[in-house]
Amino acid sequence: MSLKYFTIEERLNANAWDVDVHRPHIRIKDPDKCRTCEKKPCTYMCPAKCYVQQGDYVVLSTEACVECGTCRVVCPHGAIEWNYPRSGMGIWYRFT
Ligand code: SF4
Numbered sequence: 738m739s740l741k742y743f744t745i746e747e748r749l750n751a752n753a754w755d756v757d758v759h760r761p762h763i764r765i766k767d768p769d770k771c772r773t774c775e776k777k778p779c780t781y782m783c784p785a786k787c788y789v790q791q792g793d794y795v796v797l798s799t800e801a802c803v804e805c806g807t808c809r810v811v812c813p814h815g816a817i818e819w820n821y822p823r824s825g826m827g828i829w830y831r832f833t
């Protein structure tokens with residue numbers, strides 16, 4: 738019997754989201770800190786690629802967030818405000 742291995746993209750595509758467009762659950766509270774953030778770990782540690790570098794700054798889009806909390810942990814400058822989405826909103830995990 739062989740096991741099927743799924744890529745991270747396949748796993749993420751199996752999920753669904755109810756996006757809270759009026760209240761993003763994560764925000765960069767101090768974008769100026771991103772300018773001096775040398776390695777910008779959020780841009781490569783987020784599994785959903787929610788952070789994209791644009792020049793010295795970073796643009797955050799929370800629509801595909803899997804609520805793992807990685808960005809909050811790896812940000813070396815405490816620049817991120819992180820909350821869970823409101824009840825019933827956010828990711829619905831479907832992968833089994
Ligand atoms: S890790 Fe934090 S400070 Fe650095 S670019 Fe990302 S949000 Fe900004």
Ligand code: SF4
Binds near residue numbers: 782783785786803808
């Ligand atoms: S909580 Fe996880 S998936 Fe969501 S933005 Fe942060 S690192 Fe990305």
